[in-house]
Amino acid sequence: MNSGVQARDVADAVARRSYGKLVAFLAADTRDVAAAEDALSEAFAIALAEWPVNGCPANPEAWLMTVARRKGIDGVRRRRTGEAATAQLLMVAEDQASASAEAVTDVEIPDKRLALLFACAHPAIDIDIRAPLMLQTVLGLDGKTIASAFLTSPDAMSKRLVRAKQKIRAAGIPFAIPARDELAGRLDGVLDAIYAAFAEGWSDPGGTDVARRDLTSEALFLARLVVAMLPQEPEALGMLALMLHADARRSARRSADGGYVPLADQDVSLWNAAMIEEAEALLRHASTLGRIGRYQLEAALQSAHVERRHTGRIDWTAEVQLYDALLALSGSPVVALNRALAIAEWKGPAAALEIVNALADDGRLAQYQPYGPLWLHCWQESALTAKPMMLTT
Amino acid sequence: MQYLLMLYADESGWGKMSRAEQEQGVAAYGAYTQALKTAGVWVGSNRLKDTDTATTVRLVNGKSQVLDGPYVDSKEQLGGYYLIETPTLDEALTWAARCPGAGHGTIEVRPVWGMEG
Numbered sequence: 001m002n003s004g005v006q007a008r009d010v011a012d013a014v015a016r017r018s019y020g021k022l023v024a025f026l027a028a029d030t031r032d033v034a035a036a037e038d039a040l041s042e043a044f045a046i047a048l049a050e051w052p053v054n055g056c057p058a059n060p061e062a063w064l065m066t067v068a069r070r071k072g073i074d075g076v077r078r079r080r081t082g083e084a085a086t087a088q089l090l091m092v093a094e095d096q097a098s099a100s101a102e103a104v105t106d107v108e109i110p111d112k113r114l115a116l117l118f119a120c121a122h123p124a125i126d127i128d129i130r131a132p133l134m135l136q137t138v139l140g141l142d143g144k145t146i147a148s149a150f151l152t153s154p155d156a157m158s159k160r161l162v163r164a165k166q167k168i169r170a171a172g173i174p175f176a177i178p179a180r181d182e183l184a185g186r187l188d189g190v191l192d193a194i195y196a197a198f199a200e201g202w203s204d205p206g207g208t209d210v211a212r213r214d215l216t217s218e219a220l221f222l223a224r225l226v227v228a229m230l231p232q233e234p235e236a237l238g239m240l241a242l243m244l245h246a247d248a249r250r251s252a253r254r255s256a257d258g259g260y261v262p263l264a265d266q267d268v269s270l271w272n273a274a275m276i277e278e279a280e281a282l283l284r285h286a287s288t289l290g291r292i293g294r295y296q297l298e299a300a301l302q303s304a305h306v307e308r309r310h311t312g313r314i315d316w317t318a319e320v321q322l323y324d325a326l327l328a329l330s331g332s333p334v335v336a337l338n339r340a341l342a343i344a345e346w347k348g349p350a351a352a353l354e355i356v357n358a359l360a361d362d363g364r365l366a367q368y369q370p371y372g373p374l375w376l377h378c379w380q381e382s383a384l385t386a387k388p389m390m391l392t393t
Numbered sequence: 394m395q396y397l398l399m400l401y402a403d404e405s406g407w408g409k410m411s412r413a414e415q416e417q418g419v420a421a422y423g424a425y426t427q428a429l430k431t432a433g434v435w436v437g438s439n440r441l442k443d444t445d446t447a448t449t450v451r452l453v454n455g456k457s458q459v460l461d462g463p464y465v466d467s468k469e470q471l472g473g474y475y476l477i478e479t480p481t482l483d484e485a486l487t488w489a490a491r492c493p494g495a496g497h498g499t500i501e502v503r504p505v506w507g508m509e510g
Binding site: 122170173174176178 | 504
């Protein structure tokens with residue numbers, strides 16, 4: 001293998017493994033994510049030029065960080081020209097950089113990615129940009145790829161990403177893991193953003209839309225990162241379990257001709273057993289931590305479904321109980337509708353139809369696509385004449 | 394960093410309060426200001442007179458145009474501010490949430506354009 005190819009391979013590997021770690025570390029003090037990204041991309045460019053000539057450094061990650069820090073200071077200097085910067089500010093920055101340049105060769109770079117995730121999902125950041133922001137800063141995904149996954153134009157997406165990064169810096173959003181009493185609440189924001197990235201990928205599970213980027217593996221990576229750093233947070237464990245359960249059934253969700261296969265009709269031999277086992281283990285651990293939440297309940301629902309692998313049937317009593325708990329927690333009409341579906345399986349469609357009819361008054365369901373078909377299903381199955389309803393889909 | 398907490402509320406509310414309620418309100422703000430000072434984060438603060446005392450000025454073709462009234466007519470008006478100094482937005486938001494104004498209005502938290510830009 002020639003050294004140019006090797007240098008590129010090493011740089012690629014370092015990028016994949018430690019991009020987010022380097023961005024998080026470089027931006028932790030300044031909160032300037034955009035500058036950290038710029039400095040890092042310059043450092044990667046220099047690495048690709050220098051490593052083939054001089055050989056790969058022993059600690060490529062530390063090498064990149066040192067160069068990126070130097071580039072970062074150049075960047076500050078460039079930006080400060082014409083501004084009221086003091087010489088002292090630059091001196092402080094340079095002191096920090098040279099001190100770290102000596103120290104880094106055999107020192108492990110502290111992993112501040114969790115703090116970066118908390119900054120990206122800060123309540124002061126627009127909720128819709130949190131997932132894209134995480135994907136870009138922690139995983140280095142480019143704006144075009146993210147835009148494609150979130151069905152937005154690349155221009156609009158990069159403008160919003162730039163704006164969010166500016167807000168982190170200018171508004172003083174901290175790179176910090178929240179204190180104990182705030183952690184659970186703030187963690188919900190992080191988890192919801194990661195799950196949003198997962199759900200974006202999931203809406204095209206067959207990968208039929210080639211122009212669209214699937215983000216499920218990226219979301220799984222982020223979920224694993226949070227679990228690794230907060231192993232005692234039951235909702236983080238629950239969310240990873242939920243994602244693994246969903247992903248385990250990926251190849252069973254579409255028939256050979258690409259048609260959608262409902263859960264109840266799926267061939268259980270196509271489910272990924274290792275992923276299911278991992279999900280079950282995570283969920284068991286979460287349950288020992290004594291704090292229930294939305295993701296654990298949703299994962300438990302998935303878990304009840306996979307019971308079918310062993311028993312050949314689904315325990316609908318347990319399903320309905322889980323939906324009861326989830327409904328009490330969320331008050332979501334979509335949850336209520338799913339609960340009705342479980343009741344239809346358990347007690348028959350007539351019992352469910354009553355609930356579905358009552359839900360018709362909830363305006364929030366007007367835009368929810370599965371409502372109409374579910375009503376029709378219950379109505380037909382129960383062979384009752386109910387009052388005619390407007391089908392909203 | 395320095396943050397300006399801008400207190401927006403329906404200014405007509407004050408006049409509708411009883412004397413005792415007004416005294417209670419003043420005491421609450423007094424205690425809040427004292428807490429900021431004790432914590433060493435207070436930089437400055439003031440209550441503003443009602444918007445019917447406001448005058449707006451701008452230059453039109455180089456000549457100053459003076460108008461009676463506030464810049465925007467809205468349901469809630471800027472009624473006062475606190476200027477505080479905290480390490481990050483989180484502490485500023487925590488202080489904003491403790492402000493009596495958060496209970497009867499809305500507080501906008503804005504970083505001051507300091508040297509770090």
